[in-house]
Amino acid sequence: MKMNYFVFGTNNMNAAVEFYDLIFKGGEMTKLNNEGRMTLWAGTDFFFALAEPFDGKQATAGNGTMVGFNVSASEVKRLHQLALSIGGTDEGKPSIRSDRFSAYVRDLDGNKICFFE
Template identity: 55%
Template sequence: MSFWQCDEFAFAIAKPFDGAPASNGNGTMIGFNVGSSDEVERLHSKAIELGGICVGAPGHRGPKFSAYVRDLDKNKIVFSA
């Protein structure tokens, strides 16, 4: 996996864990540090409301509070605080 991260943004590219060919959202993910767990929950809910798919409900994962969605093009997005 190659992973780039700063305070507000993360980007990762990896060989897909499921062994399937890489494609949008399978082997790539973009992440945003949104500042608070309330904002993680709000953005996750908004993404689902707009047609996204939940691939990880809001919750604690290691030191971060995060939630994962796939957008309408199947790209994987994580919101973290």
């Protein structure tokens, strides 16, 4: 079994799309769809999406839920700083953790993201 996609809920699609467009700019993720209640980006073998909840209720960040993006060490630093500069919050500055260089942020909806080498 192999993971195919990951979806974060959002309460402000426009702001969330702007956030992730900047995070994914210049990388392997390409926006495929930006219509209706879902926006989708594709990587080499992985899809990432933002969605307004189908049930119409408030989107919430899961406690213990996180998505990780494997990038170079320089990208860990750059993306962490970029995320903070566009409204994300720090959840762990770039450093070595368990033999991996990584950094953690939360997006505008409070979803947790890990950038790791």
